[in-house]
Amino acid sequence: MNILVLGGGGREHSLVWAIRQNPKTDRLICAPGNAGIAMIAETASLNIEDPDAVTDFAIRHSIDFVVIGPEAPLVAGVADALRNAGILCFGPSAAAARLEGSKSFMKEIASACGAPTAAHARFESADAAKDHIRAQGAPIVVKADGLAAGKGVIVAATVAEALEAVDHIFQGAFGAAGSSILVEEFMRGEEASFFVLTDGRDSLPIGTARDHKRAHDGDAGPNTGGMGAYSPAPILDEATAARALEEIVKPTVEEMARRGTPYQGVLYAGLMIENGTPRLVEYNARFGDPECQVLMMRLGGQALDLMIACAEGRLTGARVNWADDHAITVVMASRGYPGAYGKGSVIRGLDALPRDSFHMVFHAGTTAVDGRVTATGGRVLNVTARGDSLAGARDRAYAMVDRVDWPEGHYRTDIGAREF
Ligand code: AMP
Ligand code: GLY
Numbered sequence: 001m002n003i004l005v006l007g008g009g010g011r012e013h014s015l016v017w018a019i020r021q022n023p024k025t026d027r028l029i030c031a032p033g034n035a036g037i038a039m040i041a042e043t044a045s046l047n048i049e050d051p052d053a054v055t056d057f058a059i060r061h062s063i064d065f066v067v068i069g070p071e072a073p074l075v076a077g078v079a080d081a082l083r084n085a086g087i088l089c090f091g092p093s094a095a096a097a098r099l100e101g102s103k104s105f106m107k108e109i110a111s112a113c114g115a116p117t118a119a120h121a122r123f124e125s126a127d128a129a130k131d132h133i134r135a136q137g138a139p140i141v142v143k144a145d146g147l148a149a150g151k152g153v154i155v156a157a158t159v160a161e162a163l164e165a166v167d168h169i170f171q172g173a174f175g176a177a178g179s180s181i182l183v184e185e186f187m188r189g190e191e192a193s194f195f196v197l198t199d200g201r202d203s204l205p206i207g208t209a210r211d212h213k214r215a216h217d218g219d220a221g222p223n224t225g226g227m228g229a230y231s232p233a234p235i236l237d238e239a240t241a242a243r244a245l246e247e248i249v250k251p252t253v254e255e256m257a258r259r260g261t262p263y264q265g266v267l268y269a270g271l272m273i274e275n276g277t278p279r280l281v282e283y284n285a286r287f288g289d290p291e292c293q294v295l296m297m298r299l300g301g302q303a304l305d306l307m308i309a310c311a312e313g314r315l316t317g318a319r320v321n322w323a324d325d326h327a328i329t330v331v332m333a334s335r336g337y338p339g340a341y342g343k344g345s346v347i348r349g350l351d352a353l354p355r356d357s358f359h360m361v362f363h364a365g366t367t368a369v370d371g372r373v374t375a376t377g378g379r380v381l382n383v384t385a386r387g388d389s390l391a392g393a394r395d396r397a398y399a400m401v402d403r404v405d406w407p408e409g410h411y412r413t414d415i416g417a418r419e420f
Pocket of ligand 1: 185270
């Protein structure tokens, strides 16, 4: 099969790595890719948010299967265009990706299907939102309604902070995403990510993970795209995952199908778990980054078969071959991220690191310059390892981190620490 992967982050490197291991794979192209992806696949420059450009590219290169990594092409309708052209594609339609692209749409679906989530109210004016916040009190959560690259959420500890967030959003801090806002009940508990493949009818859980959103050790500092992750997430044990599937994911999949906009792809449910009861924080219409890296490390080549079965509507009877293993990824970021950071520093020592089914450094923001790997993004490397225990995987990952020679880099030293 000729396969095209869209995206160029650590998530896509791990997808390409897993797909490469499957004997079904013939030609493998990733657009735009990065320096690490270029070591194991062809890369191509392509505007991946342009549905026609992607479809033309796929036809010209005789692509049999397209895997869409990030949310922006989904929301732009790339999956729709590919399917209209008869090209098999992993990723939801634009209408279904609204589960991520519009927080008020997610709430509408949750309420229609009875999936438990935080109580909320939606506002298009600051004054009404502020009155509501004063009446509710803190802690309280304020969100820009649209896609804001994971940054449009303010968990306010005080009413003053929440009021400030309202002004911030309406003053355009998140662009068009902030033309309306949601004010939500603050949910207590522990967070975990639940990944389920769905073909629009059947749902197949493929793993759990836990992200580390804050920039610094001890969950201090600003929110980031994610500084590390591990899988499985012990808090999402078998019984809790079964409840999340029955009470949240399946009703959502049924509601989307009932509306004539079936969801096909991976549905990533961000859950808040309190005393074994899961509630929905948010949906994403794609794999998490860096959660995908730990999932792919555990799934390996079978990930391709599962994604194809999902895209072909054949999830009935599909199974995941689980190993009783653990994976962890440590994100190495440019110093300063998520704020301003320097670009172009050289990373040394990567060639000497092991590369096998227990060890892998996935690249995110890297570019090859004169044969050297340079840092060109905020999140730059995902140092990933697998083991029989989380502690074993963690030790392997940090042993690799220690051997990366990159003085301009920054990483958290406590990924997974809450489990020890
Ligand atoms: P989101 O972008 O919706 O995932 O929100 C970012 C983060 O804000 C989540 O991962 C949670 O940590 C937190 N959060 C969002 N909504 C709530 C809520 N209703 N209660 C508590 N925490 C929340
Ligand atoms: N790591 C969080 C996300 O991908 O949304």
